[in-house]
Amino acid sequence: MKNYISLNIKHLCEKNFLSQDEFGLLFNLKKGVVGTYVREIAVPKLETLQKISIHFGLTIDDFVNRPLSDVSNIANEPKPSYGYENEMLKLKDEVINLQKNEIERLKEKIEMLSKSNDSKTA
Structure with a gap:
């Protein structure tokens, strides 16, 4: 051959x-x-x-x-599909944003409790 x-x-x-x-x-x-x-x-x-x-x-x-x-x-091979990886990256970004929001919420709560505690001790 x-x-x-x-x-x-x-x-x-x-x-x-x-x-x-x-x-x-x-x-x-x-x-x-x-x-x-x-x-x-x-x-x-x-x-x-x-x-x-x-x-x-x-x-x-x-x-x-x-x-x-x-x-x-020469046949062009199809480009590799990164669908799964891209979906995982999107989910990771969503989790990060949710965590950032939770951190901000907790900071506000700490500040509010701190002010409440300061007013009780004064």
């Missing part, structure tokens, strides 16, 4: 102005290893494919199965 790993590594090196050795350093690969990928002598391990994909914001599927030089072939 055809893969585009070698072509895509070349493309990423050119696009990011990296030599093969510099590209390899990004992923802790020994000198010359990237050249074996580019010449299709070897194929990166899955862990390396994951690191490359994450670093460049790609899916592994796109990196392996599509030529990155053809931008129209």
